[in-house]
Amino acid sequence: GDSVTQMEGPVTLSEEAFLTINCTYTATGYPSLFWYVQYPGEGLQLLLKATKADDKGSNKGFEATYRKETTSFHLEKGSVQVSDSAVYFCALSDRLGTSYDKVIFGPGTSLSVIP
Amino acid sequence: DAGITQSPRHKVTETGTPVTLRCHQTENHRYMYWYRQDPGHGLRLIHYSYGVKDTDKGEVSDGYSVSRSKTEDFLLTLESATSSQTSVYFCAISEPARRGEDTEAFFGQGTRLTVV
Numbered sequence: 095g096d097s098v099t100q101m102e103g104p105v106t107l108s109e110e111a112f113l114t115i116n117c118t119y120t121a122t123g124y125p126s127l128f129w130y131v132q133y134p135g136e137g138l139q140l141l142l143k144a145t146k147a148d149d150k151g152s153n154k155g156f157e158a159t160y161r162k163e164t165t166s167f168h169l170e171k172g173s174v175q176v177s178d179s180a181v182y183f184c185a186l187s188d189r190l191g192t193s194y195d196k197v198i199f200g201p202g203t204s205l206s207v208i209p
Numbered sequence: 210d211a212g213i214t215q216s217p218r219h220k221v222t223e224t225g226t227p228v229t230l231r232c233h234q235t236e237n238h239r240y241m242y243w244y245r246q247d248p249g250h251g252l253r254l255i256h257y258s259y260g261v262k263d264t265d266k267g268e269v270s271d272g273y274s275v276s277r278s279k280t281e282d283f284l285l286t287l288e289s290a291t292s293s294q295t296s297v298y299f300c301a302i303s304e305p306a307r308r309g310e311d312t313e314a315f316f317g318q319g320t321r322l323t324v325v
Contacts, residue, residue: 137299137316196240197303197314201251
């Protein structure tokens with residue numbers, strides 16, 4: 095079945111460092127891919143998404159490119175801030191026929207940014 | 210913000226008692242999900258629903274049951290709560306999209322359940 099794998103955390107970075115969080119997926123159809131972020135004490139919210147191969151999703155300085163050949167959707171940011179400290183979830187929604195199936199989440203990667 | 214309300218937001222209950230958590234949506238989305246979130250385990254799917262009275266198990270469904278008698282409400286029941294069910298529970302909704310469109314999941318604020 096469909097699945098999402100993320101790099102193990104926690105990840106600790108200094109402010110202004112470069113961030114990469116790896117995400118790979120397995121899907122039977124043509125999935126849309128997502129990154130969600132969860133700030134402390136809150137629910138998950140959508141950070142960015144990409145719906146087809148080679149699409150790049152971006153938001154708040156974060157980027158991720160849909161790589162079908164490597165089944166990956168790695169999250170990157172050039173210069174992290176303390177306010178980026180959160181848990182990041184990679185997710186997919188597979189397409190079967192003409193409709194999308196349910197959303198499937200990875201286990202999440204905790205990021206701590208220190209001043 | 211998507212119209213998703215979880216209730217209660219916090220609950221403390223005793224081992225062996227039944228507990229029901231409610232998720233209410235105003236978006237008319239077809240899919241609804243219940244997840245639990247625990248340190249070291251990330252987000253794990255308990256049950257989900259793909260329509261009224263249509264539900265299926267997730268990866269950690271033992272000890273939980275769900276019901277969906279109308280589109281807007283998805284109930285999660287712990288028949289006999291155990292300490293291992295102490296967790297933060299999240300409800301989510303999504304709507305399957307047609308070709309050429311995309312979809313995303315929207316989350317509630319979570320319910321913190323403590324079983325003592």
